[in-house]
Amino acid sequence: MMGLQQFAKRxxxxxxxxxxxxxxxxxxxxxxxxxxxxxxxxxTLYGWFTWMDIEGTPDDGTGSVDVSLSLKDIxxxxxxxxxxxxDLHYGRIGVLQDFVYSDLSFDGRLSGPFASKVDIDNKMxxxxxxxxxxxxxxxxxLIEPFAGARYVSTKMDLTIKGGGPLGNKVKGFVDVxxxxxxxGVRGKMPLNEKLDASGFADIGGFGAxxxxxxxxYGGLDYNFTESLSTNAGFRxxxxxxxxxxxxxxxxxxxxxxxxxxxx
Numbered sequence: 001m002m003g004l005q006q007f008a009k010r011x012x013x014x015x016x017x018x019x020x021x022x023x024x025x026x027x028x029x030x031x032x033x034x035x036x037x038x039x040x041x042x043x044t045l046y047g048w049f050t051w052m053d054i055e056g057t058p059d060d061g062t063g064s065v066d067v068s069l070s071l072k073d074i075x076x077x078x079x080x081x082x083x084x085x086x087d088l089h090y091g092r093i094g095v096l097q098d099f100v101y102s103d104l105s106f107d108g109r110l111s112g113p114f115a116s117k118v119d120i121d122n123k124m125x126x127x128x129x130x131x132x133x134x135x136x137x138x139x140x141x142l143i144e145p146f147a148g149a150r151y152v153s154t155k156m157d158l159t160i161k162g163g164g165p166l167g168n169k170v171k172g173f174v175d176v177x178x179x180x181x182x183x184g185v186r187g188k189m190p191l192n193e194k195l196d197a198s199g200f201a202d203i204g205g206f207g208a209x210x211x212x213x214x215x216x217y218g219g220l221d222y223n224f225t226e227s228l229s230t231n232a233g234f235r236x237x238x239x240x241x242x243x244x245x246x247x248x249x250x251x252x253x254x255x256x257x258x259x260x261x262x263x
Contacts, residue, residue, distance in 0.1 A: 055248070067118070071254060213240065232255065234253075234254070
């Protein structure tokens with residue numbers, strides 16, 4: 001049977017062990033390791049000032065369309081747009097989101113030597129959700145591969161009259177939507193105390209949705225504070241879709257300006 005003195009020693013031993021454990025937890029809690037396991041994230045509102053190249057062939061016999069819209073054409077046609085991106089991380093694992101919606105309605109003439117008369121009604125949604133893992137995240141540097149899916153929906157009613165020596169009329173209607181698997185990587189590199197270089201690239205489709213899609217972005221971030229920055233860069237997106245309802249080739253490219261809040 002345990003004596004009183006042995007019992008007291010056992011209690012003191014447990015007490016010392018508990019104190020040591022609490023000290024270790026406190027030390028870990030104040031270390032970079034614990035901070036790596038905290039929640040963090042960002043939200044960005046941005047504008048993507050695009051040129052657009054469209055080739056569409058509906059399977060309903062209404063005819064194919066092939067048109068290039070300049071930035072001036074897009075701005076004149078724009079009724080509404082909303083573009084935002086963000087991420088939410090716990091430690092190195094995070095959910096990434098990008099959302100682009102535009103509503104174009106244009107009745108005028110295209111830029112170019114023939115100044116064709118064109119009527120456009122186009123609604124487009126691009127929504128990308130992905131899971132990322134920060135394989136390297138130290139001293140402001142970041143390398144984060146990701147994998148996810150992009151939802152694409154476009155409804156386009158387009159009529160082109162005149163233009164060129166024959167003055168032909170082309171009319172087409174495309175209404176398609178699909179999901180694309182995507183894989184990619186994003187990164188960041190500090191250039192000085194205020195300026196970072198950032199970018200991302202992804203590929204996808206692989207015949208599961210579109211035949212193939214890819215995009216790339218590169219730009220600079222200027223940090224006003226630790227939680228607020230502005231960014232500027234150039235983004236290019238290409239989509240090649242072949243489906244039972246329509247064939248569609250789409251290219252969007254142009255400068256991006258945005259404002260980011262980190263938390």
